[in-house]
Every structure is written in C-alpha cells, then in structure tokens.
C-alpha cells in the first residue's frame with residue numbers, strides 16, 4: 553500500500569500532444585502521486601519543446617502548465633522512458649500496438665487508452681469505477697510473456713462510449729442481479745475522434761450515423777468489463793455467468809466533448825425493479841477506487857439528475873471534473889424493462905481520467 557508520504561512515481565505520456573494526451577498533461581502536471589518527467593509523440597513533434605510541439609493545437613481552457621512547457625518531446629522509444637514507473641499512452645492505434653508491446657517487454661508499466669490490447673486475454677480492460685479487481689491478472693500476464701518479466705505490464709481502459717454505459721450497468725447488476733438485454737444508442741462528441749477529427753463541413757448542421765468499429769467495441773468490451781476473473785486469476789470469464797446481449801447504434805453529433813447514450817435494459821429476474829428502486833441503487837453505488845481514497849476518484853460514481861431534461865453534454869460533462877457518470881430520465885420501457893439517459897465526458901473518464909485512476913488504484917494495491 554502507498555502512503556501520502558511515499559515519493560512520487562515518475563511517469564511519462566505517449567501521444568502527449570493529442571486530444572487525450574493534453575488531458576493527461578493537465579492531470580499529471582500537479583498530481584500528488586505522480587511526477588511527469590517524459591513526453592512522447594510522433595517524429596513530427598520529437599525534439600521540440602512541448603509548448604512548440606502543441607503550438608496552434610493546444611485546445612484546453614487552461615494554459616500549458618509551467619512545469620511542462622519546456623520538456624522536450626521524445627520519439628516513443630523505450631530509452632527515453634526507462635526512468636518511468638508508469639507510462640500512460642494516448643497513442644493512435646497504429647503505433648500503439650508495437651510501441652506498447654516494446655515498452656512492456658522492457659519491463660515498463662503501460663496504462664493505455666488505445667484499442668489494441670483491450671480484448672487481449674492477458675490484459676485487463678478496466679473502467680476504474682467498475683472492475684479494478686481485474687488488476688489481479690497482472691502476475692499471470694508477467695509470467696506468461698516470453699521471456700517472463702517481473703515489473704512491466706499493459707493495463708487498458710475502455711472505449712469512451714462503453715465507459716459511459718458500463719458503470720451504470722455494473723450498478724444495476726450489483727443491485728438487481730444479471731442483466732438480460734441492453735440496447736444502446738449513442739450521440740457522441742467530435743473530440744472522440746481526436747484532433748482535428750471530422751471536418752466541420754460534415755458535422756455542422758448534421759448527424760453522422762456511423763463511427764467505424766464503435767458499435768462492436770461497446771458490444772464486446774462490456775462483457776469483458778462486467779465479467780469476472782476466473783478463481784485462479786489467469787483468465788477473464790467475459791460474463792459467462794449470464795446470457796447478457798448488448799446491441800449498440802453509434803452516431804457522431806455536433807458536440808465538442810461529452811458522449812450521451814440512451815439505454816434500454818431488461819433484467820434476468822422478474823419482476824424488474826421499479827424506476828424508484830433504480831434511482832436509489834444508482835445513487836448508492838460505490839466502487840473500489842472510492843473506497844481506497846484515490847485522488848482522482850469522484851465523490852459520486854453516478855450522479856442521478858432529477859430534472860427531466862438532464863443530463864446534457866454542455867451542462868453536465870465537467871461535473872466532478874468529468875470523473876463520474878451522469879444519469880437521468882429513468883423510466884419504464886414498454887419493450888425491455890427500464891430506460892434511461894447516461895452521459896460521460898469522453899476525454900476525461902472516457903480516456904485520460906480512467907488511465908490515471910487505474911494507475912492510482914494499482915499504486916494503492918501494490919502493483920507499482
């Protein structure tokens with residue numbers, strides 16, 4: 553277990569200049585457990601001071617932190633990051649596969665936002681408000697590599713739209729037993745596609761009813777996250793305990809940050825809980841990151857809004873610094889059992905906050 557007096561763990565960020573990378577910079581530049589010492593990006597940015605590498609591309613309300621401005625961006629190669637106890641990755645999926653694997657092979661600990669290792673049978677896929685117990689596969693991951701390693705690993709966090717829904721599904725399963733069917737329709741922000749993302753000519757005055765690969769991610773990642781670890785802690789059961797079926801429709805909408813989802817669910821056990829019981833259960837939901845007192849954990853994992861027209865991306869995405877999930881409009885569904893609206897800040901809990909919080913939990917549990 554770490555204590556507040558422990559020295560800070562040196563950390564690096566891969567993809568530090570991108571949409572997710574910039575959020576990492578803001579979260580890590582003054583963190584009680586982590587000291588940001590190394591930044592990586594593509595060859596176009598390598599060799600530049602961070603402030604120069606992001607010139608014209610820094611899209612945050614806050615300025616580039618003083619202690620980060622002059623750090624020189626490196627190529628994403630192991631040697632520049634050997635001093636790091638943790639490496640956070642906001643890399644595009646193209647470079648993420650080989651780079652993250654090389655970092656792990658060099659005995660570094662990688663917390664990744666990229667899709668590459670999410671469904672790998674040795675890598676945990678962790679939404680920090682849901683399944684931090686999956687960290688316990690780490691010893692088996694290390695032992696299974698060839699050659700085996702004693703410190704490094706890859707831990708992934710989920711697709712941003714999966715994250716906004718699965719926290720609520722976990723709270724429902726905890727309170728009312730297995731779910732049977734889940735139907736999700738997303739309205740996803742432009743920032744989810746990175747910078748510069750979809751062209752303004754395509755998204756202003758429009759909705760794009762396709763986000764390539766996104767629906768499959770929600771449908772498969774949800775089962776791994778809600779499932780358990782086998783008793784020997786060597787495999788994920790991918791929700792083998794129940795017949796959960798998930799169907800997703802994904803749409804890109806003209807919102808900058810914040811993925812909204814409309815969700816209908818049915819429960820295995822009948823009669824299904826009432827909307828009032830669900831409100832109570834969601835408000836009572838707590839997770840391990842909160843119990844451990846992690847710095848980035850929200851006070852409320854799920855905020856249930858009473859107003860009939862909330863949550864809304866512009867009004868609710870920054871509540872609790874975007875670290876929790878917002879839910880509203882909980883009501884009976886005439887086709888399945890219950891329906892509701894959920895909102896996640898895709899660049900915070902949907903990306904950088906999840907990685908940072910996963911690392912905070914790993915620190916508290918002795919995996920750093």
Ligand SMILES: NC(=O)c1ccc[n+]([C@@H]2O[C@H](COP(=O)([O-])OP(=O)(O)OC[C@H]3O[C@@H](n4cnc5c(N)ncnc54)[C@H](OP(=O)(O)O)[C@@H]3O)[C@@H](O)[C@H]2O)c1
Nearest residue numbers: 567569570571572593594597642644665666744746747903
């Ligand atoms: N945006 C979201 O809401 C969100 C949410 C969850 C997960 N993710 C995932 O997070 C990752 C990053 O997404 P993003 O939205 O931040 O993308 P982005 O804005 O396009 O940033 C990509 C980053 O990767 C770097 N990069 C690109 N090619 C590289 C290469 N060959 N070698 C080394 N670095 C390279 C870029 O550096 P340069 O600036 O030098 O080009 C930049 O720092 C993706 O895997 C994405 O799927 C994103």
